[in-house]
Amino acid sequence: xxRKSVKSEILSFVALGSFNxxxxxPAWLLKExxxxxxxxxxxxxKINSRNISVLSNSWLGVEARDLILKVTVNQKAYYEIVxxxxxxxxxxxxxTPVRALGINNSANVSFEKQSDxxxxxxxxxxxxxxxxxxxxPQFNQIVVQGTKKSDKYKGYQRITIxxxxxxxxIFIDVNDHFELDSDPQFEVVWTDKDxxxxxxxxxxxxILFDNFKTSIDGNLxxxxxxxxRL
Amino acid sequence: MxxxxxxxxxxxxxxxxxxxxxxxxxxxxxxxSSEQFILSLVESSSTSGSLVYTTKTSDExxxxxxxxxxxxxxxxxxxxxxxxxxxxxxxxxxxxxxxxWEGRVDTISQDKFLATITDLTNKNLNDGTAEIDIDEIxxxxxxxxxxxxxxxxxxxxxxxxxxxxxxxxxxxxxxLPKVSDAYTKNLELRAKELFKNAFSKLAE
Numbered sequence: 001x002x003r004k005s006v007k008s009e010i011l012s013f014v015a016l017g018s019f020n021x022x023x024x025x026p027a028w029l030l031k032e033x034x035x036x037x038x039x040x041x042x043x044x045x046k047i048n049s050r051n052i053s054v055l056s057n058s059w060l061g062v063e064a065r066d067l068i069l070k071v072t073v074n075q076k077a078y079y080e081i082v083x084x085x086x087x088x089x090x091x092x093x094x095x096t097p098v099r100a101l102g103i104n105n106s107a108n109v110s111f112e113k114q115s116d117x118x119x120x121x122x123x124x125x126x127x128x129x130x131x132x133x134x135x136x137p138q139f140n141q142i143v144v145q146g147t148k149k150s151d152k153y154k155g156y157q158r159i160t161i162x163x164x165x166x167x168x169x170i171f172i173d174v175n176d177h178f179e180l181d182s183d184p185q186f187e188v189v190w191t192d193k194d195x196x197x198x199x200x201x202x203x204x205x206x207i208l209f210d211n212f213k214t215s216i217d218g219n220l221x222x223x224x225x226x227x228x229r230l
Numbered sequence: 231m232x233x234x235x236x237x238x239x240x241x242x243x244x245x246x247x248x249x250x251x252x253x254x255x256x257x258x259x260x261x262x263s264s265e266q267f268i269l270s271l272v273e274s275s276s277t278s279g280s281l282v283y284t285t286k287t288s289d290e291x292x293x294x295x296x297x298x299x300x301x302x303x304x305x306x307x308x309x310x311x312x313x314x315x316x317x318x319x320x321x322x323x324x325x326x327x328x329x330x331w332e333g334r335v336d337t338i339s340q341d342k343f344l345a346t347i348t349d350l351t352n353k354n355l356n357d358g359t360a361e362i363d364i365d366e367i368x369x370x371x372x373x374x375x376x377x378x379x380x381x382x383x384x385x386x387x388x389x390x391x392x393x394x395x396x397x398x399x400x401x402x403x404x405x406l407p408k409v410s411d412a413y414t415k416n417l418e419l420r421a422k423e424l425f426k427n428a429f430s431k432l433a434e
Binding site: 032033034035036037038059075076077080081084085087088091092217 | 330371402406
């Protein structure tokens with residue numbers, strides 16, 4: 001068993017929809033009662049424009065673009081607090097059109113020996129099958145998707161294993177994906193010119209307050225099993 | 231700090247694999263009849279690793295010890311021996327969570343409040359009760375202190391990039407946006423007006 005250690009564990013919430021990035025500002029979060037005055041003071045606004053807003057403090061990251069909102073938390077102490085922040089945002093943006101939500105747990109894993117890192121894919125794919133197609137085939141990225149095991153929402157669980165861009169090691173992401181646009185539980189309120197369907201933003205709050213623990217527990221169990229198999 | 235915590239059960243013992251996934255290898259962990267352990271490996275900004283060693287004893291008291299050593303082996307007496315491998319310094323401030331509870335305020339007195347707390351770290355533990363000084367709550371959050379309010383109580387260690395390490399706990403009350411009755415009424419009125427205008431235009 002290779003000697004390895006987990007270097008960082010990140011939780012992120014990714015919502016796909018139609019957003020106005022400029023409103024994502026600590027003053028707005030404070031005004032809506034989503035964060036405290038102290039937290040609002042501590043948040044650094046890296047960029048705030050019509051196309052993109054990026055905010056962060058020592059435990060929270062917010063990136064808003066036209067079609068995507070990503071909120072990350074890098075310390076376990078704040079997981080529920082940030083869940084409430086995202087849930088609060090979509091209680092305010094209750095009519096904002098959204099079509100999907102991802103709850104992702106990811107980790108960077110380092111290895112004591114470089115050779116262990118290179119061979120990491122061996123536990124998941126058989127490279128022998130590739131030797132007739134490629135010379136010296138090596139693991140680059142693995143993405144595997146399966147149906148959800150334990151909740152009532154439509155979607156899938158996706159595991160990604162790839163080289164880390166942060167450390168000399170491996171990055172693993174477990175994505176619990178909710179397909180709101182095709183889930184019969186949610187009413188489609190808008191279809192755009194490309195035929196993409198949207199539901200109300202308030203449904204994201206409902207999922208987060210109803211299913212967060214199930215989602216996180218499932219993700220972390222999968223993440224830990226993947227790390228064990230590396 | 232004067233937290234009085236009623237723990238319903240004795241605490242968890244992290245499994246060997248969890249400790250390994252944090253970069254440490256557990257050589258042996260002999261159980262002691264009077265104590266159970268929570269072991270949490272953390273990394274400091276120094277070149278050595280740090281180990282948070284928490285015990286809960288049968289009289290329900292909790293203690294935390296920090297062990298920081300340059301050598302590879304942490305010897306916890308007869309209780310356990312743990313070796314640490316390959317720890318790298320952290321590059322940012324970090325809060326290492328040892329225990330996390332979600333609480334619901336039950337009663338409030340002049341300077342304290344009683345709450346029912348649910349362990350978020352170990353879901354197998356039963357709910358407990360905590361008596362917490364109001365002084366422990368940040369000024370910003372005191373307006374949120376009312377019966378039924380939800381809060382998170384996090385206990386752990388705070389690591390600064392300069393290498394200092396502090397035993398720490400903090401309480402954060404749940405904040406959710408409040409939609410006032412006046413605001414809702416105003417929206418209803420505006421919606422009615424819009425409908426009225428739309429229909430009158432159609433009628434024309």
